[in-house]
Amino acid sequence: MIHTINVLPHISLRCFSDDRFKQEGLSLTMVRPMCREEASLNALLPAVLLRGCASAPDLRAITQRLDDLYGAAVGSQLRRVGDYQTTGLSCSFMKERYALDSDKVFDPMMTFLQELLFAPKLENGVFCADFVEGEKRNLLSAIASERNDKRAYAHAQMIRRMCKGDSFGTPRLGYAEDVEAITPESLYTHYQKILRESPIHLFYVGAAKPEEIAARVRPMFEKLNRCPVTLPGQTAFCDCGGCDETEEMDVAQGKLCMGFVTPVTLRDEGFVATQIFNTIFGGGMISKLFMKIREQMSLCYDISSSYHGSKGIVTVSAGIDNNKDGIVKEEILRQLSACQAGDFTEEELRSAKQALLSQLRTTHDTPGAIEGYYATAALSGLSLTPEDYMRRVEQVTADDVATAAKKIRLHTVYFLRGAL
Amino acid sequence: MEKLFYPQVGETLYKTTLSCGLPVAVLPRPGFTKKLCYLVADCGAIHREFTMDGVSYNAPAGVAHYLEHKLFDMPGRDVTEEFAALGAVPNAFTGYDMTAYYFSCTEHFAENLALLLEFVTTPYFTDESVDKEQGIIGQEIDMNRDNPDSRLFELLMESMYRAHPICTPILGTRDTIAQITPQVLTDFHRAYYRPDNLFLCVVGDVDPELVCHIAQEKLKDLPHPQVVAKRDWTEPVSTEIKYATASMDVALPMFHLGFKCARLPDGEEGVKQEIIGDLAAEALFGESSRLYLKLYDEGLIDASFGGGYETIEGMSMLLASGDSENPEAVKNAILDEAAHIAATGIEESAFLRMKRSALGRRIRGLDSFESTCFRLCAYHFSKFDYFNIPDVYKKVTKEAVQDFIRDTVCNDRLCMAVITPKEEQKL
Numbered sequence: 001m002i003h004t005i006n007v008l009p010h011i012s013l014r015c016f017s018d019d020r021f022k023q024e025g026l027s028l029t030m031v032r033p034m035c036r037e038e039a040s041l042n043a044l045l046p047a048v049l050l051r052g053c054a055s056a057p058d059l060r061a062i063t064q065r066l067d068d069l070y071g072a073a074v075g076s077q078l079r080r081v082g083d084y085q086t087t088g089l090s091c092s093f094m095k096e097r098y099a100l101d102s103d104k105v106f107d108p109m110m111t112f113l114q115e116l117l118f119a120p121k122l123e124n125g126v127f128c129a130d131f132v133e134g135e136k137r138n139l140l141s142a143i144a145s146e147r148n149d150k151r152a153y154a155h156a157q158m159i160r161r162m163c164k165g166d167s168f169g170t171p172r173l174g175y176a177e178d179v180e181a182i183t184p185e186s187l188y189t190h191y192q193k194i195l196r197e198s199p200i201h202l203f204y205v206g207a208a209k210p211e212e213i214a215a216r217v218r219p220m221f222e223k224l225n226r227c228p229v230t231l232p233g234q235t236a237f238c239d240c241g242g243c244d245e246t247e248e249m250d251v252a253q254g255k256l257c258m259g260f261v262t263p264v265t266l267r268d269e270g271f272v273a274t275q276i277f278n279t280i281f282g283g284g285m286i287s288k289l290f291m292k293i294r295e296q297m298s299l300c301y302d303i304s305s306s307y308h309g310s311k312g313i314v315t316v317s318a319g320i321d322n323n324k325d326g327i328v329k330e331e332i333l334r335q336l337s338a339c340q341a342g343d344f345t346e347e348e349l350r351s352a353k354q355a356l357l358s359q360l361r362t363t364h365d366t367p368g369a370i371e372g373y374y375a376t377a378a379l380s381g382l383s384l385t386p387e388d389y390m391r392r393v394e395q396v397t398a399d400d401v402a403t404a405a406k407k408i409r410l411h412t413v414y415f416l417r418g419a420l
Numbered sequence: 421m422e423k424l425f426y427p428q429v430g431e432t433l434y435k436t437t438l439s440c441g442l443p444v445a446v447l448p449r450p451g452f453t454k455k456l457c458y459l460v461a462d463c464g465a466i467h468r469e470f471t472m473d474g475v476s477y478n479a480p481a482g483v484a485h486y487l488e489h490k491l492f493d494m495p496g497r498d499v500t501e502e503f504a505a506l507g508a509v510p511n512a513f514t515g516y517d518m519t520a521y522y523f524s525c526t527e528h529f530a531e532n533l534a535l536l537l538e539f540v541t542t543p544y545f546t547d548e549s550v551d552k553e554q555g556i557i558g559q560e561i562d563m564n565r566d567n568p569d570s571r572l573f574e575l576l577m578e579s580m581y582r583a584h585p586i587c588t589p590i591l592g593t594r595d596t597i598a599q600i601t602p603q604v605l606t607d608f609h610r611a612y613y614r615p616d617n618l619f620l621c622v623v624g625d626v627d628p629e630l631v632c633h634i635a636q637e638k639l640k641d642l643p644h645p646q647v648v649a650k651r652d653w654t655e656p657v658s659t660e661i662k663y664a665t666a667s668m669d670v671a672l673p674m675f676h677l678g679f680k681c682a683r684l685p686d687g688e689e690g691v692k693q694e695i696i697g698d699l700a701a702e703a704l705f706g707e708s709s710r711l712y713l714k715l716y717d718e719g720l721i722d723a724s725f726g727g728g729y730e731t732i733e734g735m736s737m738l739l740a741s742g743d744s745e746n747p748e749a750v751k752n753a754i755l756d757e758a759a760h761i762a763a764t765g766i767e768e769s770a771f772l773r774m775k776r777s778a779l780g781r782r783i784r785g786l787d788s789f790e791s792t793c794f795r796l797c798a799y800h801f802s803k804f805d806y807f808n809i810p811d812v813y814k815k816v817t818k819e820a821v822q823d824f825i826r827d828t829v830c831n832d833r834l835c836m837a838v839i840t841p842k843e844e845q846k847l
Contacts (some may be wrong), residue, residue, distance in 0.1 A: 020451050022430070023784040047682055047723075063708040068775045070780025094780045098430065130717070138722045141743060144671035150566050218501075250669050250842065253562035286504040298555030301563055319563050347505060354507035361526040362454040366787060 001363070002374055002385075003210040013202040014378065015210035017369050022095055023208030024106065025367045026213075027077050028117060030198035031087030031379065032270055033231060034167040040174030041190045042087035044132075044182060046076030047380040049089065051131040052121040062245055069105050070094040074116065079302035081379040082234040082310030083167045086201065089117055092367065094210050095207065106208070107216075110294075114220045124228055139179050143171070147249075150416060151302075154255035155317055157247065158164075162259040165240030166257035168311050190388075196375070197229040200297035203368040203375050236265055236380050237311045248419040254322040258332060259315050259412040264404065266309035267381045272392040274314075277408070278307035279352035281339050282316055282400065286351055288335040288344070289316065299328055310380045314408055316367035322418045329413065336410075342402035349398055358394050360386045421446075421628050426807035429783060431556050433796075433807060440639040441616035445629040445796055449789070455624030456524045456789040459540050460797045462613035462619070464517040465590040466733065468748055469650040474609045479608055480599040482557070482592020485514040487605050489553055490545055493522070499539045502641040505521065507697035508532045516586055517733035518801065524789070529626055530634060536622075537638040545602035554597060561591050568839050569668050572741070574591050576676045576837035579664040583653040584735050586845045594788040611647045615639045632820040651748055653734050655680055659835045667840045675747035677727075679738040680833045684731055688812060695778070695809075695816050697729025697738060700824045703766050704757060711757040722752055738828055747838050760827035761822060779813050 005013045015051065035211055056062045066072045072093035079086045091113050096105045121128055139172045147153045156171065163169025200221075204213045228412075240259065264270040282289035282305025289303045303318035320328050338344065363373045384392065421444075423437040434446040435776050455563035468479045492499050492512075503510045521540050525532050564570050574589050581587040591597075622631055657680045680699070684690035703728060705711050715721040725742030785791050799806040 021787045023787055038666065058713055060708060060710070060713040061707075065776035067708055071777035071784070072780070092784065094784050098428075098780075098783050100776070134717070136717055141672050145743070146671075148568050148670045148674075252565045253559060284504070284509065285500050294556060299551050299559075301556055302557035307444060319559060321559070347501070351504035352500065354504065356525045358507045358509070358524075362524075365452050365454045365789070377763060395510060 001248060002267055003212055005214045007202070007214050009223055009227070010226070011169065011200040011202070011221055012206065012215060013204065013214055013376055015208060015213055015296065016374065017207065018205060018364075019207040021367055022098065023092050023367065024208070025090065025204070025371065026110070026113065027088065027090030027203045027371060027375070028075050028113070029079070029086035029201050030194045031201060031231060032087060032194060034085040034170055036081050036170050036174065036178065038170065038190070039085070040171055040178040040182060042080055042085055042188060043173045044066050044135055044187060045191055046078065046085055046089055047135040047322065048131050048136065048187065049120055050074065050076060051135065052128070053115045054119045054121055055115050057121045057245055059223060062116075062290060062398065068162070069109055069112070070103075072097060072105070072109055074113065078174050079376070081376055084234070084379050085172070086379070089107070089113065091285050092240045105170065110216055118220060121330050126184045127191075129184050132182065132184045132187055136179050136182060139173060140176055141387045143173050143176050143179065148250055150249070150253070150255050151317060151319065154257045154414060154416040155414070158257035158259050158315065158412060161245060161414060162313070162412035163237070165309070166238040168237070168308070186393065195224055196227050196300040199228060201375065208378045232236065234267065234310060236244045236288060237261055237262065238293055239411070241347055244413040246415040246417050248417050251416065251418040254325060254418050255416040256320055256325050256328055257315060257412065258329070258346065259313060260408045261405070262312045262314060262407045262409070263409060263410045265312045270404050270407070272389070273396050273404040275307055275309070276349070276352050276358060276396050277339055277401050277404045278314060279337060280348050281305050281357055281405070282343050283352065284355055286348070288338065289332060291319070292335060293328060293331055297331065299324055299331075302317065309382070325415045325417070333410065336408060339405040340402060342398055344398070344401070345400075349401065353393050353396070358389055360390050360393070367378070377390070421632065423684050429786060429807050431691065431807050436632060436841045438615070438632060438636045438639070440470045440636055440642065441614065441644070442620060442639050443800065444620045444632055445622070445800065446626065446631050447621075447623045447792065447796065448623050448626070448628070452625055453526045453790055454524055455526070455622065455626055456522065457536060458520050458522040458621045458793050458795050458797050459536055460518055460520040460613050460619050460621070461799050462518065462617045463649070464515045464519055465518050465587040465588070467649050467651070468585060468741055469491055470611050470647055471647050472607065472647045472773060473738040474646075477509065477611070477663065478609055479604055480592060481588045482590070483594040483600060483604060483608050484519055485591055486553065486557060486597060486600050486804070488512045488514045488519055488521075489603055490550060491540055491543070491609070493549055493676055494539055494542055495544050499535065502535055503532060506532050506535070514590055516590060516797065517749055519533075520794075520797065523751070529624070530630060531578060533634050534638060537635060541613060541639060541642055543604045545608050547602060550600065550602050552606065554823050557597055558560055558594055558654065561594060563590055568668050571668065572674055572676045572839050575664050575746050576664055576678050576835060578834040579661040579837060580680060580737075581655060581735070582660070582679055583655045585653070586732055586735060592624075598710055608645065610645055611649070613779060614644055614647070616644070619797055621793055621796050621800070623789045625715055630790055651733060652683070655735060658832045660781070661833070661835055663836050665840060667842050670841050673742040673745065673747055673841065674740045674741075674743050674839045675750065675836055676739060677747070677751055677834065677836045679828045680835070681738065681761065681828055682735050683734045684802070690718065690802055691799070691804045691809065691812050692816060693736070694729055694731055695812055696820050696824050697736065698778065699774055699816065699821045700828070701728045701738060701740070702778070703770070703821060704825055704829065706762065706774075708770070708774065708777075711753060715750060715753060720744055720753070724842040747836060751834070751836055754770075755829065755831065762826035765822055766818050768818065770822070775813055775816070781807060781809060
């Protein structure tokens, strides 16, 4: 059902043709290396583009254009996938058939997206200083506000310590000092560079035919002076040593984060078994971590693990009593040992598979999930369709899971302790 | 079952009330794999006072949420594991005026539905299990205390409201949940989890008749006690406290600015009021408004700023919230702009555009199983047929929105809550 068209060299359009939804969506992103030099620029760019274009020169004018298109939405599309990040815009809009008085939606939306991306409002040949300064302030407060969400904060702190030598340790929004150093000139130069050099990915979900979309978007790029640069391939986790640290903060609940590594990434054979291991270990409400540490021992409200397949990292995150970190940590490791020893029931294995299968089966049920699956797969190097993926899930045995678990090794521990 | 077609939104809905008293709605989604099923109770954190069979009850704060956790217990069985074996993910949430239990699945729909109905209508509480939950919910309360958004909302509610129980947090406190016993949970369950006080709503490619058949079988023998819940509170629209503040480990000051409004009537009239409130928020400080652009350009608000009209049984309010270095200046600008709109009115073309936008967003929202199912449930309890909402938009006039802004956005009704960064955390 997914159809890929190379619109121009290094500009690919993926279309998922589907008439079941009441809306359509198109995203356009430039693929960049995930690195400190670019992270803040790539995060800032869409925000500045969304402040105004030549034909809609301020926020109010943009919103009014979108309101006229029946409350269409345009947003920045920033995503990290392994060693890559994408920056660009996405839009979603109501299907024309629900419009009153045969109003048009699709064509004006395409025109507007093109204007926002390629005809920004300029002053002195670069981005407007007010827009850049205003969005820098917003980005700085977004970076500073990371600490408002203690769970996310603790997770980010752990990842930073764990991935000192890996692109995964670069914060998605970059660092405050990098944001402060950006000028309207430097951002505009970067914008032109990435329009020229980046592989560009477009993704469409909706009822129109792929050829129609390709014909509609191709002219957008014809004026660009393109000189595409091929990106290096995705790499596995680069290990520069782990640590075990505690930080104190004025919070009621402590946050324990543990980072584990495995040589298995989603480009490897053992990927699906590792995914199932993670589900049994801490992937849901019947996982070992949840059942044991929350339900049996009442030590926490939330606890879960995640497998970051593009890197081969497994993280565990738990909100716990400030003086229970020792016992919780010990229990997490005990549950890992159990998985490694193959100490899980047939029922646990079956349920973990069921959970993954349900999730894969519903991939095609929302425009967001469709875009998320295929756009991420294209970047991460995952070559499975949801259907192939499901077949692979069904084939995984208990031995495969134990084998995958045995490759998991504790790397870094971070504890955010409340000091009330 | 009654089959209803709504051409304006392109939806078909099946509805009925079973002989056991349970109202049911099924929204077919042919061609989709996912099935989402909500069983909701018309009770929440604010319904602690009730009489049942002539006896008065006043349950401790946090009871509805505590019950939501404990209902998953069944004698000698683990419900979550049973759902998992059927490939379903169950979950639940407790709001101020509604409690929902739900699952989504792709296979074994009938078995999952039967399990949902069974566990929600089977109260099983032991001293040991109720005691044990204190630790888990205690952690949830701590987690909530560290969350600036919930702290801010709770601070605003306790400052704004005197009589309405929204002034107490949904979770209760460590002290109030310590008073919860198996008997407290049993009484609350008996009072509110009667078939006629529940609503079953399914979105997905399922047979509507099968849904009814299973539900009738599972619920036919449930008790029907005589219950009168307290659902109305005498609450003035003027506020006594205008400002409340607390400090937390946050990056920027965060504010919630509320304007108190009266309770809404049931049915279309209430929904009309809700749309008027939402359009008023849009006209006053929405992204298409003059004020939003001005405040954004001045750096007084950022993308976190937003607001709308909030309704909970027995109350409603206009709310604006966001991060700002100067919440006071934002508040004053909103009051000034409201006075300006009251004096000069809203442009007709701007008003039509706002309505079209709101309607388009509602239609796009129907692609989401979760939001559609939730809205069908919420509007069911306020006695309104959600898919008729395009007609209500047509009836809303700009004069009504202007009047609403004039009457509501004034010093008499406002209260602002602010979380300030701790000294050492200031940027």
